Amino acid sequence: MKKRILITAGGTAEKIDQVRSITNHSTGKLGSFIADLFLKHDYQVDYVTTASALRPTAQINLTVEEITDTQQLDERLTFLLTKNRYDAVIHSMAVSDFTPVKSYTQKDFVEQINQHFLKSGLPLTEADLANMIETPVATTTSKISSNTDYLFLALKQTPKVIQKIKVLQPDTLLVSFKLLVDVPKAELLQVALASMQKNQGDFVLANDLTTIKGQAHTGYLLNKEGQIVGEAQTKEAIAQLITQTILNEGTKEV
Amino acid sequence: MKKRILITAGGTAEKIDQVRSITNHSTGKLGSFIADLFLKHDYQVDYVTTASALRPTAQINLTVEEITDTQQLDERLTFLLTKNRYDAVIHSMAVSDFTPVKSYTQKDFVEQINQHFLKSGLPLTEADLANMIETPVATTTSKISSNTDYLFLALKQTPKVIQKIKVLQPDTLLVSFKLLVDVPKAELLQVALASMQKNQGDFVLANDLTTIKGQAHTGYLLNKEGQIVGEAQTKEAIAQLITQTILNEGTKEV
Numbered sequence: 001m002k003k004r005i006l007i008t009a010g011g012t013a014e015k016i017d018q019v020r021s022i023t024n025h026s027t028g029k030l031g032s033f034i035a036d037l038f039l040k041h042d043y044q045v046d047y048v049t050t051a052s053a054l055r056p057t058a059q060i061n062l063t064v065e066e067i068t069d070t071q072q073l074d075e076r077l078t079f080l081l082t083k084n085r086y087d088a089v090i091h092s093m094a095v096s097d098f099t100p101v102k103s104y105t106q107k108d109f110v111e112q113i114n115q116h117f118l119k120s121g122l123p124l125t126e127a128d129l130a131n132m133i134e135t136p137v138a139t140t141t142s143k144i145s146s147n148t149d150y151l152f153l154a155l156k157q158t159p160k161v162i163q164k165i166k167v168l169q170p171d172t173l174l175v176s177f178k179l180l181v182d183v184p185k186a187e188l189l190q191v192a193l194a195s196m197q198k199n200q201g202d203f204v205l206a207n208d209l210t211t212i213k214g215q216a217h218t219g220y221l222l223n224k225e226g227q228i229v230g231e232a233q234t235k236e237a238i239a240q241l242i243t244q245t246i247l248n249e250g251t252k253e254v
Numbered sequence: 255m256k257k258r259i260l261i262t263a264g265g266t267a268e269k270i271d272q273v274r275s276i277t278n279h280s281t282g283k284l285g286s287f288i289a290d291l292f293l294k295h296d297y298q299v300d301y302v303t304t305a306s307a308l309r310p311t312a313q314i315n316l317t318v319e320e321i322t323d324t325q326q327l328d329e330r331l332t333f334l335l336t337k338n339r340y341d342a343v344i345h346s347m348a349v350s351d352f353t354p355v356k357s358y359t360q361k362d363f364v365e366q367i368n369q370h371f372l373k374s375g376l377p378l379t380e381a382d383l384a385n386m387i388e389t390p391v392a393t394t395t396s397k398i399s400s401n402t403d404y405l406f407l408a409l410k411q412t413p414k415v416i417q418k419i420k421v422l423q424p425d426t427l428l429v430s431f432k433l434l435v436d437v438p439k440a441e442l443l444q445v446a447l448a449s450m451q452k453n454q455g456d457f458v459l460a461n462d463l464t465t466i467k468g469q470a471h472t473g474y475l476l477n478k479e480g481q482i483v484g485e486a487q488t489k490e491a492i493a494q495l496i497t498q499t500i501l502n503e504g505t506k507e508v
Contacts (some may be wrong), residue, residue: 016276018435018463019348023267023277052306094273097400106380113367114377123368126360133404146351146411150387153407157400181272209272 002061003250004044006086006172007035008077008093010053014069016100016153024094028053030217031092033239035062041247046084048076048093070096070158077161081168088173088246089165092205098155101133105148166200173249175242176201181209185220193226203229203245205238221245256315257504258298260340260426261289262331262347264307268323270354270407280348282307284471287493288344289316295501300338302330302347324350324412331415335422342427342500343419346459352409355387359402420454427503429496430455435463439474447480457483457499459492475499 009031011024028049035045035056047056047064056062065080067073073095081089104112116128133154165174176199178192192206204222211218219238221230230241263285265278282303289299289310301310301318310316319334321327327349335343358366370382387408419428430453432446446460458476465472473492475484484495 013277019279019433020350021277021279022270023275025273025275096274098405101404106383110378110380110383117371117377123371124364126364129360129364130404149411150355150384151352151409151411153409155405155407157403157405179273 002042002044003087004046004084005038005246006046006048006077006080006084006089007031007038008048008073008089008091009035010050011094012050012068012070012073012096014096014099014155014158016103022096022098022100022155024096026050026053026092026094028055028092030235030239031090032056033235034090034092034242037239037243038246041243043087046080046086048073048080050093070099070161074159074161074164078164078168081165081172086169086172087250088175089169090175090242090246091162091165092177094179095161096158099158100153101156102137102154104152104154106150106152107148109152160199162199162201173203173246174199174201175203175205175246177205177207179207179209183208189220189222189226189228192220193222196222196224202249203242205242207238256296256298257341258300258338259292259500260300260302260331260334260338260343261285261292262302262327262343262345263289264304265348266304266322266324266327266350268350268353268409268412270357276350276352276354276409278348278350280304280307282309282346284489284493285344285346286310287489288346288496291493291497292500295497297341300334300340302327302334304347324353324415328413328415328418332418332422335419335426340423340426341504342429343423344429344496344500345416345419346431348433349415350412353412354407355410356391356408358406358408360404360406361402363406414453416453416455427457427500428453428455429457429459429500431459431461433461433463437462443474443476443480443482446474447476450476450478456503457496459496461492 009028011026013021013023015021032054035047036058038045039058039061045062067076112132116124162176176196178195180188188206188208192204196204202224205219207219215234217235219232220228221241223229229245232238232241263282265280267275267277269275286308289301290312292299293312293315299316305320319330321330366386416430430450432449434442442460442462446458450458459473461473469488471489473486474482475495477483483499486492486495
């Protein structure tokens with residue numbers, strides 16, 4: 001039976017209102033390279049990406065699905081992982097950790113907080129604040145008024161989509177990504193390892209934004225045991241490293 | 255002497271941290287159509303746009319400059335309007351009204367607010383809140399930690415770049431845009447007129463997001479007196495309407 005892989009790439013965008021979003025930067029280039037390599041190796045590739053991200057060049061045995069926000073990503077991946085059996089899942093999409101819940105003008109925000117003070121006379125607690133944010137409001141603004149010096153945006157954590165992957169498909173090989181910004185290598189590797197373990201991943205590609213520039217892109221591929229199975233200095237080389245590692249695992253299984 | 259026009263198109267992106275931005279949606283398609291029409295009429299076109307926006311198809315007599323956020327837009331327009339004399343400025347770029355100043359975890363935010371409350375025993379004022387936001391912090395996070403249920407983003411108003419245009423070049427013809435979401439036509443026209451007058455504009459294109467879909471795009475072009483000088487139902491037709499109106503004004507002047 002034809003081998004099948006699920007690849008995510010690009011960056012999500014969480015709506016603030018009808019005309020504004022919080023976007024996670026990602027060109028999707030690395031994901032498109034990985035997809036093209038697996039297509040060369042005759043895999044069926046299911047590619048989940050975002051509107052502005054780059055696409056794989058090859059077309060045969062490729063299905064592309066577009067999502068916008070984490071909610072849609074969650075629904076899409078749950079559907080695909082329930083419907084198809086994947087030999088591997090490579091989750092390279094930059095997924096927003098937070099999504100906007102409410103926005104307040106300076107005036108509204110002060111009023112909201114003072115309501116609590118005046119009622120209870122007590123300092124604010126984290127629970128008070130959470131409660132204030134989660135309390136539904138009657139009117140929803142389709143476009144935020146700019147008639148305030150300051151605007152307050154309350155965001156809440158998005159569901160960790162990646163943690164569902166192994167739950168829905170325990171036997172698939174999961175490659176996750178960890179991007180940090182300007183940290184020592186030791187810290188990068190340790191944080192990447194911890195995130196892989198939390199997601200029950202099999203491999204994690206650890207990279208630091210400060211090493212990504214044009215063609216240059218330093219990446220360390222770690223296995224479950226935290227060993228560096230490979231290191232690469234360009235997007236092409238990282239794609240090769242990940243692809244070859246998955247292919248080797250595949251043959252091991254046989 | 256060759257006629258010269260400055261056109262802005264696309265949407266700005268304001269950095270939250272190294273990997274996230276607040277973006278204003280805009281394909282830049284309408285601006286690119288307008289630019290192509292003025293190039294056909296042998297204008298020199300200075301085109302200020304953003305990375306992901308569409309470009310004009312014609313190339314001769316066109317200079318394209320790319321900006322990312324409102325700060326860069328401000329600097330770029332100030333430079334161009336000081337350096338060159340423009341017969342007209344068409345400001346179709348979707349410019350962010352707010353830019354992130356600080357982000358707080360749930361815990362940090364509650365602490366900050368309570369510090370004030372416990373010190374003074376008084377309710378919070380808008381000034382207190384503004385002061386809290388504007389007080390510089392020693393550590394700046396290059397990537398926001400996701401280790402909090404809620405995140406608070408404090409944003410401040412960006413400088414109104416459009417209001418500088420007529421100050422720097424009183425004799426140019428300024429066409430501004432006003433986009434609202436799902437309001438009655440009368441309200442749309444009234445708000446658009448008010449914004450044009452505030453910016454000392456000569457014309458304003460009033461449009462409502464709910465009428466923009468694929469090729470369909472309803473726009474009303476208002477003059478200083480608030481009269482509708484034209485109405486169009488597609489991006490192409492809006493571009494034609496704006497271009498023809500500016501060309502007519504140009505000949506009037508002669």
